[in-house]
Amino acid sequence: MNFSVPDPENARPAGIPFEVGKLYHRQRDIHQVFGGQERGGIATPSGCPFVFLFTGASGEQFGYSDGWRSDGAFAYTGEGQTGDMMFVRGNRAIRDHMGGGQDLLLFEATTSKGSYRYIGCFAFAGWETLNAPDRKGNLRKAIVFELVPIIEAQPLPETSEEEIQLQEKPLAELRALALAAAASPKVPSKESPRTYYARSLKVKTYVLRRASGVCEACKREAPFLKKDGSPYLEPHHTKRVADGGPDHPSSVGAVCPTCHRLIHHGKDGAKLNDELERYLAGVEQSMDTTPGVSTSQGGPPRS
Ligand SMILES: [Zn+2]
Ligand SMILES: [Zn+2]
Numbered sequence: 001m002n003f004s005v006p007d008p009e010n011a012r013p014a015g016i017p018f019e020v021g022k023l024y025h026r027q028r029d030i031h032q033v034f035g036g037q038e039r040g041g042i043a044t045p046s047g048c049p050f051v052f053l054f055t056g057a058s059g060e061q062f063g064y065s066d067g068w069r070s071d072g073a074f075a076y077t078g079e080g081q082t083g084d085m086m087f088v089r090g091n092r093a094i095r096d097h098m099g100g101g102q103d104l105l106l107f108e109a110t111t112s113k114g115s116y117r118y119i120g121c122f123a124f125a126g127w128e129t130l131n132a133p134d135r136k137g138n139l140r141k142a143i144v145f146e147l148v149p150i151i152e153a154q155p156l157p158e159t160s161e162e163e164i165q166l167q168e169k170p171l172a173e174l175r176a177l178a179l180a181a182a183a184s185p186k187v188p189s190k191e192s193p194r195t196y197y198a199r200s201l202k203v204k205t206y207v208l209r210r211a212s213g214v215c216e217a218c219k220r221e222a223p224f225l226k227k228d229g230s231p232y233l234e235p236h237h238t239k240r241v242a243d244g245g246p247d248h249p250s251s252v253g254a255v256c257p258t259c260h261r262l263i264h265h266g267k268d269g270a271k272l273n274d275e276l277e278r279y280l281a282g283v284e285q286s287m288d289t290t291p292g293v294s295t296s297q298g299g300p301p302r303s
Contacts, residue, residue: 015264016050016103016242018118019118020120021117021118023117024107024117025115026038026054026107026116030107034048034050034052035048036048040054040090041054041055041090042054042090042093044089044090048102049101049102049103049240049241050103050105050241051090051093051094051102051105052105052107053094053104053105053106053107053122053147054107054109054116055106055108055119056109065077069146071192071193072149073125073147073148073191073193073196074106074119074146074147074148075144075146075147076094076106076144076145076147077142077144077145078091078094078127078144078145081134081135082134082135082136082140083138084140085141085143087143094124094147095184097124098124098182098240098245098248101239101240102240103122103150103240104122104123104124104147105121105122106120106121106122106147107119121150121242122148122150123147123148123150123196123244123245124145124146125147126145126189126191127143127146127188127189128144128188128189129142129144148191150242150245151197151244160201162198163201163205166201166202167205167209171210174202174206174209175206175249177202178202180202181199181200181203181246182246182247196245200245202246203235203246203249207235207249207252207253208230208235208254210249211233211253213231213233215255215256215259216253216255216276216283217236217255217259217272217275217279218256218258218259222256223256223257232257233255233256234254234255234256235252236252236254236255237252238252238253239277249280250280250283251277251280252280253276253280
């Protein structure tokens with residue numbers, strides 16, 4: 001595979017260097033490139049924007065298995081061979097990946113040794129514990145993660161009903177909703193992908209409102225209006241490679257398509273991303289110190 005290790009100064013690769021459905025050799029294509037634990041289900045190479053999850057036959061011998069649920073989430077069993085599973089190492093990396101600026105990349109074992117199929121990029125949406133036998137046959141608490149596929153934030157052709165309802169809210173309320181939506185569940189909770197995407201939408205709607213029609217990177221007006229008359233800007237996640245999911249509003253900027261392409265593919269992309277990140281931190285900090293952020297800022301775009 002042709003992918004160079006990003007130097008630490010520009011630690012973000014432009015995109016995810018794996019194609020959904022394609023086969024990769026775990027040792028050669030993943031560990032030789034990114035590092036990380038070569039055994040076990042969860043690899044967490046240091047300084048890498050990805051957490052690698054491997055699923056396959058290994059869980060089944062303990063009496064349970066990973067897989068898609070009917071609601072579209074993927075159930076992924078955590079690591080820990082004996083005793084109760086805890087939120088340490090790989091399990092903690094899954095739970096805290098958003099805050100750590102990492103994406104979860106899921107690979108599925110094939111019948112060919114060492115060969116894995118890339119399933120896609122996922123986000124942690126919740127977990128449950130269930131009693132399952134460990135390697136010694138003793139019943140213990142196993143953590144089953146609920147992972148939701150990250151859908152790249154393609155703007156929908158039509159504004160959804162949920163989005164319209166959100167757009168009617170004042171900025172301060174929208175911000176409160178976004179902050180709440182960005183918090184990862186810290187207690188066992190099952191969340192459907194639908195709920196997860198609804199959380200995501202709250203963050204997106206808030207950052208677009210915050211930008212009020214001006215790109216948060218180049219500070220120019222949005223290049224055009226959408227069919228509904230609102231300015232066209234794209235949400236960009238400054239810490240993770242994938243654009244999607246309910247990140248903290250200080251890690252999501254509303255940017256024009258040119259800045260967005262530049263950040264992901266341009267020579268000075270990392271620099272612009274850094275500048276955007278600093279700008280967002282400042283904006284969010286000033287919101288924190290302004291009690292009851294003025295609702296007048298949140299009026300309809302370009303009125
Ligand atoms: Zn711009
Ligand atoms: Zn982006």
